Amino acid sequence: MNQNLTGLDPALAERFAAIVGERYAVREGSDIDPYVHEPRGLFTGVASLVLRPGSVGEVSAIMRLASETGTPIVPQGGNTGLVGGQVPDRSGGQVVLSLSRLNRIREIDPVSNSVIAEAGVVLDVLHKAADEVDRLYPLSLASQGSCQVGGNLSSNAGGTGVVAYGNARELCLGVEVVLPTGEVFDDLRKLKKDNTGYDLKDLFVGAEGTLGVITAAVLKLYPKPKGREVAWVGLETAEAALSLFNTAQDLGGGALTAFELIGAQPMQFAMRHIPDARPPLHGEWAWQVLMEISSGRSAADARTLMEQILSAGFEADKVGDAVIAASITQANEFWRLREMLPETQKAEGSSIKHDISVPVASIPVFIEQAGRAVASVSPDARVVCFGHMGDGNLHYNVSQPVGADAGQFLGLYRKMNDAVHAVVRSFNGSISAEHGIGQLKRDELIATAPVVATDLMRRIKAAFDPAGIMNPGKVI
Numbered sequence: 001m002n003q004n005l006t007g008l009d010p011a012l013a014e015r016f017a018a019i020v021g022e023r024y025a026v027r028e029g030s031d032i033d034p035y036v037h038e039p040r041g042l043f044t045g046v047a048s049l050v051l052r053p054g055s056v057g058e059v060s061a062i063m064r065l066a067s068e069t070g071t072p073i074v075p076q077g078g079n080t081g082l083v084g085g086q087v088p089d090r091s092g093g094q095v096v097l098s099l100s101r102l103n104r105i106r107e108i109d110p111v112s113n114s115v116i117a118e119a120g121v122v123l124d125v126l127h128k129a130a131d132e133v134d135r136l137y138p139l140s141l142a143s144q145g146s147c148q149v150g151g152n153l154s155s156n157a158g159g160t161g162v163v164a165y166g167n168a169r170e171l172c173l174g175v176e177v178v179l180p181t182g183e184v185f186d187d188l189r190k191l192k193k194d195n196t197g198y199d200l201k202d203l204f205v206g207a208e209g210t211l212g213v214i215t216a217a218v219l220k221l222y223p224k225p226k227g228r229e230v231a232w233v234g235l236e237t238a239e240a241a242l243s244l245f246n247t248a249q250d251l252g253g254g255a256l257t258a259f260e261l262i263g264a265q266p267m268q269f270a271m272r273h274i275p276d277a278r279p280p281l282h283g284e285w286a287w288q289v290l291m292e293i294s295s296g297r298s299a300a301d302a303r304t305l306m307e308q309i310l311s312a313g314f315e316a317d318k319v320g321d322a323v324i325a326a327s328i329t330q331a332n333e334f335w336r337l338r339e340m341l342p343e344t345q346k347a348e349g350s351s352i353k354h355d356i357s358v359p360v361a362s363i364p365v366f367i368e369q370a371g372r373a374v375a376s377v378s379p380d381a382r383v384v385c386f387g388h389m390g391d392g393n394l395h396y397n398v399s400q401p402v403g404a405d406a407g408q409f410l411g412l413y414r415k416m417n418d419a420v421h422a423v424v425r426s427f428n429g430s431i432s433a434e435h436g437i438g439q440l441k442r443d444e445l446i447a448t449a450p451v452v453a454t455d456l457m458r459r460i461k462a463a464f465d466p467a468g469i470m471n472p473g474k475v476i
Helices: 010-020 029-036 056-069 123-132 149-154 238-255 264-273 299-315 328-339 341-348 360-377 406-410 413-426 442-448 451-464
Strands: 073-076 095-098 105-109 114-118 172-178 184-186 213-220 227-235 256-263 287-295 321-324 355-357 382-388 393-399
Touching: 010 056, 029 095, 056 073, 056 095, 056 172, 056 213, 073 149, 073 213, 105 123, 114 123, 114 149, 123 149, 149 213, 227 238, 227 299, 227 328, 238 256, 238 287, 238 299, 238 360, 256 264, 264 287, 264 341, 264 382, 287 299, 287 328, 299 321, 328 341, 341 382, 341 393, 355 413, 360 382, 360 393, 360 413, 393 413, 413 442
Parallel strands: 073 095
Antiparallel strands: 105 114, 114 213, 172 184, 172 213, 227 287, 227 321, 256 287, 256 382, 355 393, 382 393
């Protein structure tokens, strides 16, 4: 009996609720609302039941019942995803499975440089736990005060530290997953080297809850840097920014822990809409860079490296102006400017957003060609380009023209996506660098990915979830 089209039967809802107890079965409309709306307001679902299990055993029992009755399950973490992968459809027949109560740090091992964290652990909490044992968990996101470990892994989150540490998949050593049948796949091992067959954990990381429910994971920790320097740099061209990045890599190596590119338009938005914001540099710059150097040796070493990189940039006539943060407070203020850039767009009206990646060497040419593509669709639209230049991931967003009708501009969503993504594909890039596929990009993935790739994905989905109950309608 598949509940997807008929709504959730009240008697079945009682059976699900009995697993977690009435206190943790959310049924009231006002209480359910936070679970069925995603942050950008693009997708709103309908649900009559949200389950908040407190143990892996309860998750297993929920999945066994779901498998027995054909009830679709939508796993959800902190509900910070931006592609609609974490919200139910509008049928009313899908059950939202919130992992927020699975929030224990089971073990932290500074000798092995690892931590076992449950899916509901908030990223900021994990950062603090690592800090208490003089270690670093390097995944850093704007939503880290509310996003959770399970969601980070399910979406293969990226963030600002990928250039040095990799994305969520590269930070994961092992997982614990409840399968659609209720079976528990326990792979919570700290091994850095293991060649015993297929690496099954990598199937679940980035699967957006379509293959199983991640309930815990072993994550990598790193020694805390002994020194950290943050600089803000003004440049005339994107080519100059690329040149500076190459210099920073050559001189800094693994000490280069962030390299964020910011265009003029997002900086103008930031100055208008971030309270108490001050421009780090004098004058207007076509491009600006937020760069971070972290040294495992000393604060003096970090300072020396940063000065060497900037001096080389000035000598090559690539850097126009630069300032190194004079204090931790100023460094944090630089980062606050960067992290709040997505929020500032809201005050400027509607926007069409793209989370893309291209080869790092292609970024300047991509920006030029994508600008022409945007103009062909909406000549007065404002390009809001910023992102993680160090790993080729740009948030290439487009804000409506000044004074334009928001609804009319959003009517160009598909046409604008098609134009920008065509440029991305011409560089053999990706239309989803770190946000995932969810509902937003599912149809485009199916339409544009190689047929063999989508066929393999469907085969994997069918093997793990033959009943089709795991987050249906997402990814593939």
